[in-house]
Amino acid sequence: MRQRLGRLRLTTSGLPYLLLLPALLLELLIHLVPMVVGIVMSFKQLTQFFIRDWSSAPWTGLGNYHLAVDFSAPVGQSLLNSFWVTCAFTILAVGLSWLVGTTAAIMMQDAFRGRGLLRAAFLLPYALPVYAAVITWSFMFQRDTGLINHVLHDQLHLTSDRPFWLIGDNSFTALVTVSVWRSWPFAFLTLTAGLQNIPRELYEAAAMDGAGIWQQIRRITLPSLRPVNLVLVLVLFLWTFNDFNTPYVLFGKSAPEASDLISIHIYQSSFVTWNFGAGSAMSVLLLLFLLLVTSVYLFITSRRRGADD
Amino acid sequence: MRINRLAAATAVVATLALTATACGGGSSTSGSGDNSSPKTLTYWASNQGTSLENDKQVLEPELRKFEQQTGIKVKLEVIPWSDLLNRILAATTSGQGPDVLNIGNTWSASLQATGALLPFDDAAFGKIGGKDRFLPATIASAGAAGKDPAAVPLYSMAYGLYYNKKMFQAAGIERPPATWDELIADGQKLTKDGKFGIAVEGGNVSENVHHAFTLGKQHGADFFDASGKPAFDTPEAVAAIKQYVDLIAKDKIAASGNAEYANNQTVTDFATGKVGMMMWQSAGANLKSHGMNPDDYGVATVPVPAGASGTKLTSSMVAGINLAVFKNTKNLNGALDFVKFMTGKDEQIQLNRTYGSLPPVKDAQGDPAFATPELQALSKVLGTSAQPLPQVANESQFETLVGTAVKNLLAAAAAGKPVTDDSVKAELTKAQQQMPAN
Numbered sequence: 001m002r003q004r005l006g007r008l009r010l011t012t013s014g015l016p017y018l019l020l021l022p023a024l025l026l027e028l029l030i031h032l033v034p035m036v037v038g039i040v041m042s043f044k045q046l047t048q049f050f051i052r053d054w055s056s057a058p059w060t061g062l063g064n065y066h067l068a069v070d071f072s073a074p075v076g077q078s079l080l081n082s083f084w085v086t087c088a089f090t091i092l093a094v095g096l097s098w099l100v101g102t103t104a105a106i107m108m109q110d111a112f113r114g115r116g117l118l119r120a121a122f123l124l125p126y127a128l129p130v131y132a133a134v135i136t137w138s139f140m141f142q143r144d145t146g147l148i149n150h151v152l153h154d155q156l157h158l159t160s161d162r163p164f165w166l167i168g169d170n171s172f173t174a175l176v177t178v179s180v181w182r183s184w185p186f187a188f189l190t191l192t193a194g195l196q197n198i199p200r201e202l203y204e205a206a207a208m209d210g211a212g213i214w215q216q217i218r219r220i221t222l223p224s225l226r227p228v229n230l231v232l233v234l235v236l237f238l239w240t241f242n243d244f245n246t247p248y249v250l251f252g253k254s255a256p257e258a259s260d261l262i263s264i265h266i267y268q269s270s271f272v273t274w275n276f277g278a279g280s281a282m283s284v285l286l287l288l289f290l291l292l293v294t295s296v297y298l299f300i301t302s303r304r305r306g307a308d309d
Numbered sequence: 310m311r312i313n314r315l316a317a318a319t320a321v322v323a324t325l326a327l328t329a330t331a332c333g334g335g336s337s338t339s340g341s342g343d344n345s346s347p348k349t350l351t352y353w354a355s356n357q358g359t360s361l362e363n364d365k366q367v368l369e370p371e372l373r374k375f376e377q378q379t380g381i382k383v384k385l386e387v388i389p390w391s392d393l394l395n396r397i398l399a400a401t402t403s404g405q406g407p408d409v410l411n412i413g414n415t416w417s418a419s420l421q422a423t424g425a426l427l428p429f430d431d432a433a434f435g436k437i438g439g440k441d442r443f444l445p446a447t448i449a450s451a452g453a454a455g456k457d458p459a460a461v462p463l464y465s466m467a468y469g470l471y472y473n474k475k476m477f478q479a480a481g482i483e484r485p486p487a488t489w490d491e492l493i494a495d496g497q498k499l500t501k502d503g504k505f506g507i508a509v510e511g512g513n514v515s516e517n518v519h520h521a522f523t524l525g526k527q528h529g530a531d532f533f534d535a536s537g538k539p540a541f542d543t544p545e546a547v548a549a550i551k552q553y554v555d556l557i558a559k560d561k562i563a564a565s566g567n568a569e570y571a572n573n574q575t576v577t578d579f580a581t582g583k584v585g586m587m588m589w590q591s592a593g594a595n596l597k598s599h600g601m602n603p604d605d606y607g608v609a610t611v612p613v614p615a616g617a618s619g620t621k622l623t624s625s626m627v628a629g630i631n632l633a634v635f636k637n638t639k640n641l642n643g644a645l646d647f648v649k650f651m652t653g654k655d656e657q658i659q660l661n662r663t664y665g666s667l668p669p670v671k672d673a674q675g676d677p678a679f680a681t682p683e684l685q686a687l688s689k690v691l692g693t694s695a696q697p698l699p700q701v702a703n704e705s706q707f708e709t710l711v712g713t714a715v716k717n718l719l720a721a722a723a724a725g726k727p728v729t730d731d732s733v734k735a736e737l738t739k740a741q742q743q744m745p746a747n
Contacts, residue, residue, distance in 0.1 A: 052401055052425050054402070164568070164569060167568055271395060274706055275745035
């Protein structure tokens with residue numbers, strides 16, 4: 001009896017670690033190893049002459065990093081431009097996605113006929129395959145044959161000429177539109193779940209005290225959603241900042257300058273101009289930036305939460 | 310989970326690289342393949358037909374013929390253009406590539422520099438029936454000058470000026486333009502009632518660079534100096550590219566919407582009579598699929614400047630597909646047998662006829678299939694006035710960067726922004742400075 005107990009304890013103490021081992025190994029292989037390799041590559045002069053055996057590429061020290069951050073030369077200049085474009089894009093796209101998602105979630109809070117159907121329809125963009133959805137948008141944005149110009153120009157007469165949406169400066173508007181269309185359903189879904197945790201009594205009590213709808217949203221809904229929003233905004237920020245699919249499908253390998261997102265810019269540096277070392281250096285810089293932003297964000301929000309408590 | 314795609318892509322390459330080194334990586338230093346698995350081959354074909362399925366239908370019967378002759382089974386994979394270069398790079402990094410593969414002929418020198426492709430030295434050429442079987446211009450586009458070619462030509466193409474006979478007649482134009490001045494004058498006659506003189510595929514980076522190269526040659530620009538260093542922003546290159554962009558910007562004989570074209574809308578516009586001319590390579594099959602009768606269009610040589618001579622008469626780049634052998638193939642003899650088979654007279658006639666391209670192999674050219682007015686015109690271009698794109702290691706980067714510069718300039722022109730020598734030069738300087746230092 002005692003022996004059996006002992007063996008049981010032994011297994012229970014060893015088993016979890018044993019079960020974790022495959023995941024740990026895979027994590028090491030899939031995430032850590034390539035990351036380390038990527039960092040090593042960023043210090044090498046890795047062009048087509050060495051890709052067959054990349055370890056033989058000559059070391060270049062910080063050369064790739066110098067190239068990336070030398071803002072007086074075209075490579076650095078275009079990286080900086082791409083960085084600012086990405087920042088503006090992220091702020092706009094995340095802000096709008098959040099706003100639309102929140103509005104929809106609040107409006108859909110009370111039951112009404114057809115709510116389930118409408119909710120399902122809202123999630124459609126989230127469920128569609130990315131490529132199919134974005135390519136459809138690119139058809140709609142075509143200057144001469146697209147739906148957007150047909151409505152704006154031919155039917156509503158809002159523009160004097162047919163604007164281009166996929167080349168030139170307007171491409172930024174097109175990019176933000178598609179991105180918001182793609183990510184607001186996620187905000188909606190998350191916030192709908194969050195809203196269900198707010199006790200209805202709070203609203204009833206507030207209504208009895210004479211609080212209007214805006215006051216209810218400001219004093220009850222938003223503060224209660226705070227923990228959900230903290231995660232939601234962070235996740236949306238990371239996804240949007242790194243978004244590769246949307247610009248790649250909309251614009252192809254070389255995006256217009258006005259919408260040259262950093263992910264596609266790095267792709268172009270590494271895989272189109274075959275400068276893998278410089279591309280790796282830019283990736284490492286991007287990783288450092290995102291780590292920095294994320295930690296500052298988490299630091300601020302956790303401190304403020306501490307103050308709230 | 311939507312993880313960072315870039316990190317994923319880098320990770321894939323990195324992992325491939327790692328596996329390659331982990332597996333010993335010895336193959337990367339050894340000279341060439343062996344014959345340890347003589348009964349199978351893997352072949353990567355580029356997408357030449359109307360779809361990937363169509364390519365399989367065309368190629369499978371030929372591969373079975375090869376199997377009957379030699380007993381070697383060929384595994385076929387057809388790869389779309391957009392993926393081909395990245396797939397070849399991944400194969401190069403990992404060493405786990407196909408035995409025989411298609412490459413765009415303009416990439417020859419770039420891929421040659423990776424050292425992953427088998428050099429066609431005299432011995433290798435001997436095994437496939439000799440170098441003299443091929444057109445010299447097509448061999449010149451198979452690798453850097455002074456080195457053994459990294460591939461052999463398989464399908465050849467060249468640019469011609471396609472013109473709509475009925476529209477020309479209606480506008481009172483008697484013959485296709487031979488000089489640029491004539492082309493612009495004709496274009497202006499054709500540009501009316503919503504129709505335009507010529508269409509350009511402005512959003513397509515490769516098309517742009519092909520025309521930039523041809524016009525560059527006509528102006529005396531080479532884009533690389535004698536030592537192989539990039540020279541994108543010379544006055545000659547600026548003049549050439551400005552002339553091309555001016556089709557939209559100044560001459561206005563191309564619709565500004567063309568700046569966005571990247572899915573062969575040019576061919577559609579030409580086939581449906583929206584434009585009177587286009588510069589295209591082997592468009593016949595495509596025009597037919599749009600319902601255009603071969604009698605309704607003619608093919609002439611792309612115009613040159615008045616009074617041009619020598620290389621300034623260049624009217625096309627040497628376009629086409631090359632066939633390469635991966636250096637660390639496990640079936641070197643079989644791979645060379647396969648190259649010999651695919652470049653043999655019968656297969657050349659059969660395949661080039663199906664794809665509407667020209668055989669780079671001399672003894673296949675006499676076949677009546679290539680005696681159409683279209684192919685004869687293109688054949689003449691290939692034989693007399695076509696030049697290969699610069700065969701330097703940085704060619705693939707040149708294609709992308711200069712092609713993108715032209716794309717940006719066309720977009721600016723379409724938006725009504727002025728295109729000047731300075732703005733063209735600025736774009737080209739920027740492109741040049743983005744070339745990786747080697």
